[in-house]
Amino acid sequence: MSADRETIAVYDARSADYATMVSAWETPGIDTFIAAMPHPAYVLDLGCGPGLDARRMMDAGLTADAVDASAQMVSVAQAAGVTARQALFDEIDGEDLYDGIWANFSLLHAPRAAFPLHLMALKRAIKPGGLLHLGMKLGEGEGRDGLGRFYTYYDEDDLVRHLKMTGFTPAARFRGVGKGLSGEESPWIWIHAHG
Secondary structure (H helix, E strand, O other): OOOHHHHHHHHOOHHHHHHHHHHHOOOOOOOHHHHOOOOOOOEEEEOOOHHHHHHHHHHHHOOEEEEOOHHHHHHHHHOOOEEEOOOOOHHOOOOOOOEEEEEEHHHHHHOOHHHHHHHHHHHHHEEEEEEEEEEEEEEEOEOOOOOOOEEEOHHHHHHHHHHHHHEEEEEEEEEEEEEEEOEEEEEEEEEEEOO
C-alpha cells in the first residue's frame, strides 16, 4: 500500500484551510478537460480534495467518481454535494470505466516506485482514447514539505516517458509556478494524455 499516513493526516487536519485556498484558484486545464469529454461522460477525480473540481465537472453535465484518501476531504466534498468516497491510489481498479481521469496534483504524493503501477491501473481504467489530466510539481527527488506531506518530484521528460511507457499518448502541456498549502512556491506542470 502506497498511502503515506502523515500526508493523509495533514489533509485531514487542514481540510478547511485547503478548501478555502483552492476555492480562490482558477484550476488550470479544467476547461479543456471538460470540453474534451463526451456527453454523457463518466470521469474519475483522483484525489478530489474538497470536491471543487468534481462539482464543476458535475455542473457541466459529467458524472464524477470523486475519491480521496483523506476522510475529512471526502466529508468536505460530500458537503458540497459531490458523491465522494474514500479510496487510496492502490484501490483504483476496473477496465474501460472512465471517459476521463482527472489526477490533479494527487499522484505527486505516491512514492516513485509505485508511480508506474498507478499509471498502469489508470490506463486499464480509462476507456480507449479517454483523456488523462496529470498535474504534478516539477523537481528532483522525494521529500516532505514544511507541513510534513510526502512528495515525489519529476521533470517533464520523466513524466512524458512514464506516460508513454504505460500506453498513454501525451498531448497538451502547460507549466506554471504557485504556492500551495505550505506557502512554499513550486514549479508545476499539467499534461493531457490520451489512453
